[in-house]
Amino acid sequence: MALQASKVQVGDTYTQKLTDDLSRTQIVQYAGASGDYNPLHSDEIFTTKVAKYPTVFAHGMLTMGMTGRMVTDFVGDGRLTAYGVRFTRQVWPGDALTATAKVDAVREEEGESLVDLSVTTVNQDGDVVVMGKATARIDP
Amino acid sequence: MAAKKFPVEAGHIMMFARAVGDPNPIYHDAEAAADTEPGKTIAPPTFYQASAQFDPDYFLRPKIGEPWFGSGKEPTGVPPTRTGGDGGTGLHAEQRFEYFRHVSPGETLTLKTRPGKSWERQGKRGGNLKFSENITEYYDESGELVVRATGVGVRTEKVVESD
Numbered sequence: 001m002a003l004q005a006s007k008v009q010v011g012d013t014y015t016q017k018l019t020d021d022l023s024r025t026q027i028v029q030y031a032g033a034s035g036d037y038n039p040l041h042s043d044e045i046f047t048t049k050v051a052k053y054p055t056v057f058a059h060g061m062l063t064m065g066m067t068g069r070m071v072t073d074f075v076g077d078g079r080l081t082a083y084g085v086r087f088t089r090q091v092w093p094g095d096a097l098t099a100t101a102k103v104d105a106v107r108e109e110e111g112e113s114l115v116d117l118s119v120t121t122v123n124q125d126g127d128v129v130v131m132g133k134a135t136a137r138i139d140p
Numbered sequence: 141m142a143a144k145k146f147p148v149e150a151g152h153i154m155m156f157a158r159a160v161g162d163p164n165p166i167y168h169d170a171e172a173a174a175d176t177e178p179g180k181t182i183a184p185p186t187f188y189q190a191s192a193q194f195d196p197d198y199f200l201r202p203k204i205g206e207p208w209f210g211s212g213k214e215p216t217g218v219p220p221t222r223t224g225g226d227g228g229t230g231l232h233a234e235q236r237f238e239y240f241r242h243v244s245p246g247e248t249l250t251l252k253t254r255p256g257k258s259w260e261r262q263g264k265r266g267g268n269l270k271f272s273e274n275i276t277e278y279y280d281e282s283g284e285l286v287v288r289a290t291g292v293g294v295r296t297e298k299v300v301e302s303d
Contacts, residue, residue, distance in 0.1 A: 002177065019161060026159065033152070033159040035193035038200045039210030049215040060232045061189050065160030068185040077166050078178040083185050084236030084290075132236075 002076030003138040005106050005113040016070040018097040018121065022058060027093065030062040060087035063097065063130050067121045070099035075115065075136035085119065085132030096124040101134065113138045142253045142276060143194035148183060150245035156187050182242040188278055188287050189235075191251060233271060234292035241286045249278040249286065256290060263296060270295045 019026075028042050036059055039046040047056045064085050071083060091097065098121065105116040117134045150170070157167035162184060165172035173181040192198045202208040207217045243249065256273025263269045271294050278287040 026161065029155075029159040033156040034190045035195075035198060036189075036200050037202060037210075039208075043210040045211040045215050046209070049211075061186060061235065062160065064235060065156075065162075065184065065186040069160060069162040069164070072162075072164065072185060077164070077176050078182050078242045080185055080237075080239050080242075082236070082238050084234065086234045087232055 002079050003074065003115060003136070005115070005138050005140050008103055008106055008115060008138070010103050010105060012103040013100055014070070014074040015098060015100045016073060018066045018070065018099050020096050022091065022093055022095045022097065024056060024093045027056065027058050027062060030059055030065070034059065034061060036061070055093060057093075058091040058095075060091075060130070063087070063091050063121060066097065067099045067119060067130055070121075071101060071117065071119060071134050071136075074101050074117075075134070075138065079136040079138065080134060081114070081137060082133070082135040083119075084134075085130040087130055089123070089127055089129045091123065091129050095129075097121055097129065104133075106138075113140050142251050143191045143196075143198075144251060146188075146191040146194050146249040146251060146278065148243050148245055148247045148249060150181060152190065152193070153181060153183055153187060153245060156190055157184050160184065160186070178242065178244075180244050182244055185237060185239070186235075188237065188276075188289050191249070191276075191278075230293055230295050232291065233294040234290075236290045238288040239286075240284070240288075241280075243278075243280070243286055247280060249280060252277045252279065268297045270297070 031037050031042050040051055041056055041059050044056055047053050100120050101117040104118050107114050115136050115138050119132045119134050120128055121130045122128055154168040166176050167184055170181055209216050209218045253276045256275045258272040261269045271292055274291045276289045277285055280286050
């Protein structure tokens, strides 16, 4: 079911828990599915000894993809017209992530109803890991 | 370089949706998808990035028979030229998608890539930050633009101590 313009108001929020404990294996799954095999995301020896990070970390695009689930669950299947984020902080194995959409505007354009959303995902410490915007077609 | 052709496949969408932790049946169950508003399986919003699978030269995938910069016998298989050895590192700063239509398995998309804007900004710790956009447009078989993806990369440079 898609959102309805008559039932959504500026300032409304929708929140979804994305993970309680991000696993290294999920990061490997994302590497395999996306094709991005950068060893920074799966190779502990390279990442600690060569790149000098404390451990491997998630692809920014994994966090964006996980956050996208929250957005499409909120607005409905096939309704997105735009979705963009900035990557503000690394996501580490073990992180718990929660994503929130806030309604910025409900508007009409060329006879269609659209909703503009601010999108934010935070970790267990409340630090923002991605933030951005999305726009979707909604029902009148 | 980027992929020129991106065949959109049901199994690939299923694996991608699993990887991003999205259990929505529209991504893995064709019968359930038939009862949704789109009426069929569609690609999740960030799936378009997985076109990297079809780029023969994608540098973040090991190539058969070639050295790889991840660990094997040694912590890295090649000198770390792309990973900080030049004193700077590249990071994905931002990603945007514009959707004109959502695609389904069985379609083959054609990609066109071009550089977008580039700009510089002074970093908080004195290093210069170089931002650059890369725009990829995905066209369907009738030549219609279906998705535009804009990635923003940032390269950090080490502070040069001179004067």
